[in-house]
Amino acid sequence: MADMLVVLKVYPEGDEVDLNKVSEEVTKKLPQGYKLVRKETEPIAFGINALILYIQMPEQSEGGTDELESIASQVEGVSHAEVVGMTRLGF
Template identity: 70%
Template sequence: MTDVLVVLKVFPDSDEIDLDKLAEEIGKRLPTGYTVVRKDTEPIAFGLKALVLYVQMPEQTEGGTDVLEEKASEIEGVSHAEVVGLTRLGF
């Protein structure tokens, strides 16, 4: 089975949110088979930054990337999360 790499942008509630702790919490709540392989930040405005996570997950997943967005959005301190990229790994 092939995996996919999902680019997930997570928008915090405020600029006081610790993005490293947020990334750790999201990583803990991911379903089996999902792995955070990289994390970055991206400036939004007025000192606010978005957390950008690169998550490897199985391609044939029920619900697709919706599950990933939902899990991240449920965490305290997250305004919302959205998938901004997707690519297949391995051919």
């Protein structure tokens, strides 16, 4: 069974939100078998940056990407999160 690489865009509630802390909190809450591969920021408007997380997850995961969006959205300082990309990793 292959893994998936999911690109998750996390929108902060404002420009004062520490995106490194948000990334750490999301990583702590990831289910077993999920792994943060890479993170970066992307400017969205008026000095506010979105957090882009690249997460490796099992292909046959219950809840799929909805669970990732839910986990990230529940972190303090996060307005919402959405999956903006996904690809299958072949081994």
